[in-house]
Structures are given as structure tokens and as C-alpha cells.
Amino acid sequence: MASKSLPETYKAVACTKPNTPWEIVDMPLRKPGPQEVLIRVHASGICYSDHLLKDGMWPGLQYPRIPGHEVIGRVADVGLTTQEAKGNEGRFKAGSLVAVGWNGGYCSRCDNCRKGEFWTCKNGNITGFTIDGGYGEYMYAPETAVIHLDEDMLKENTYAELAPLFCAGATVFDAIRTSKWSPGDRCLIQGIGGLGHLAVQYASKMGLVVYAVSSGSSKRDLALSLGASEYIDSSTTNVVEYMQSLGGANLIICTAPNANLISAILPAVAVNGMITLVSAATDGEIKVSNLLLNMSRATLRGFACGCSPDSENCVKFSTRSKVKAMVQEFPIEEFDKAYQGVIENTARFRNVIVFP
Numbered sequence: 001m002a003s004k005s006l007p008e009t010y011k012a013v014a015c016t017k018p019n020t021p022w023e024i025v026d027m028p029l030r031k032p033g034p035q036e037v038l039i040r041v042h043a044s045g046i047c048y049s050d051h052l053l054k055d056g057m058w059p060g061l062q063y064p065r066i067p068g069h070e071v072i073g074r075v076a077d078v079g080l081t082t083q084e085a086k087g088n089e090g091r092f093k094a095g096s097l098v099a100v101g102w103n104g105g106y107c108s109r110c111d112n113c114r115k116g117e118f119w120t121c122k123n124g125n126i127t128g129f130t131i132d133g134g135y136g137e138y139m140y141a142p143e144t145a146v147i148h149l150d151e152d153m154l155k156e157n158t159y160a161e162l163a164p165l166f167c168a169g170a171t172v173f174d175a176i177r178t179s180k181w182s183p184g185d186r187c188l189i190q191g192i193g194g195l196g197h198l199a200v201q202y203a204s205k206m207g208l209v210v211y212a213v214s215s216g217s218s219k220r221d222l223a224l225s226l227g228a229s230e231y232i233d234s235s236t237t238n239v240v241e242y243m244q245s246l247g248g249a250n251l252i253i254c255t256a257p258n259a260n261l262i263s264a265i266l267p268a269v270a271v272n273g274m275i276t277l278v279s280a281a282t283d284g285e286i287k288v289s290n291l292l293l294n295m296s297r298a299t300l301r302g303f304a305c306g307c308s309p310d311s312e313n314c315v316k317f318s319t320r321s322k323v324k325a326m327v328q329e330f331p332i333e334e335f336d337k338a339y340q341g342v343i344e345n346t347a348r349f350r351n352v353i354v355f356p
Contacts, residue, residue: 012136018056191256
């Protein structure tokens, strides 16, 4: 039972079983359990990977499930253990500005956590997949999943503009930050969408020379305004030949979830370059030449979103460096429309559900 200052129920979007329509449901509001935080949600960004839940493509899924892993809101209540834990004094005060991303918390005890690799926790959760997420007026989050934010971050950003930073932003920010490169290196960003429009900003702010790639000329002006040094229209230019004429891309960040497009752009990599895949391409296999990797001594790696401390670093960099997500806001009643915009690639560039 919720406290007297909170409602008895709250509205949320749920997937009740694979390959069925989304449903808006009424959920009972309970007291948060031990090491759990109840969050009053203000905005929740829609991610392309949500289709993995809807289409039943994530291993071990249990239904019904509330998705949503780009969440920002305020602390409404905390579990007793969290409240009393040493070191938590003041961290979970009612009304504090917080967020939750892809990583749904970690145990701090398993071998991976003891190595500091919290995002690979053997007992960890994925927000909106193994635990309920933030497409609702409220959500429950393990305390280790909670991202702590400064109020100043809302001075030049809305809740909706900050929400995408906790998956899309954090993913490409850390993918670039942890890749092998030097200031002034050539960075090829494949795709100018929800992830790509943020990747262009991060890469240019970090000192890379950014080449933004998309099909058609409609995103040229936008890419240049976001910090790209050049825009390459893949419908009229052979991207691989052009980049190799410059010496190749020292870093390639693949953000568009299309296996064929990713496969085609890999040979643009420079000698000793790195290719980092951040998209969730499920439309086929990505094909890469073993000889290409051998002879160029290139590195090919995948990259998934990190945990709460990583997201805190990302949002600090974003707000201080004026990196901004471009969003369209929708009420929960228009969730289907907002979701379809993401799936059909018509979102410009992140659709966000907002709650009054």
C-alpha cells in the first residue's frame, strides 16, 4: 500500500506477451522494497531496442513487462535498507533529481563487480527487460541503478532533453571515450539518428575530425551544425573509397541498426583503426573480411551501455559541453505513435514520453 501522499495506482505502458499491441495499464503503487527506490517519472525516452521486448527476442523474458530505460524523475520514496545504509545520507532525499538507464543495477559481489566491471554483473538487471522500466508515472529501481543528477542540469535542458542521455547518450559517449584514438583523428559516424546525432556532438567536442554518413542530403545541414567537419551522402558517394583516399577512418562508430550498411562501411577503417558497433542490428548478420582486419590490424568490437556512474559522467560532460538531444515529446496516451516513429525511423531524433 502506498503512503497517503502517493496515489494508490499509476498508469504505465506494458507488453503483456510477445507480438501483441502495447497496453496502457493501471498498476498498484506499493512501498519500495529493501535497496529499492520509487521514482516519480517526468520523462522516458523510447529506444529502438524496445522492439526486442515486443518481439520476444531477448532471452529469458518474462511477461507482462513495462519497458523504458531512458528515465528521469524525482525520488518519491525509498526502501528502509537504502534509507539507513551508511554512505546514503542525503543521496535519496524525497524530491531529488535522479535517472535510470539501461543498466538495472549490480550486486557489487560477483567476480565481475569485484573487478570493477559492474555493467557485466552476473546478477545484474536490464531496465525494462528483466525488471520493469520507466514507461509509467512511477517506477521502482534498485539503488545501484539510480543515477544522481544536479538540479543545475535543468537550467538549460528539459526533462525530455535529458532523458535520452541515459541510454543513447551514455552508449555513444563511452563508446567514443574508450575507443583507441588521438585528438585530430578521423572519426566516421555511420547513421544520423537517435544515437548518431549525439555521437557527432560528442566526437567533435572531444577533438576528433568527424565525418557523418547518411543516405540523401536531408541531414547535411544538421550534421554540420552538430559539429561534423564533413557530411557524406552514401547514395552519391562511395564512402569506403572516399575515406581511404584520406587515409581511412581511425575510428568508426556504427549507430544505425542495419547489418548490410554496417558490413559495407567496415573497409573504410584506417590501418590500426578501431570499429565500434553500438547499434542493435537484428536484421541479419554483419559480414567482415578476416583479411581486412589482419592486414589493417584493425580492431572490431561491440559496445553496450554502462552503469550508473558511467551515465553520471556522460550527463556531466553533456551539460557542460552543450551536447543536446533533439527530442519530440508525447503523452503516454500517444505511446503507439511515438514508438512507431522510432521503429520506422521518422523520429527527429528521439521520441520521449512525458508525464505532467
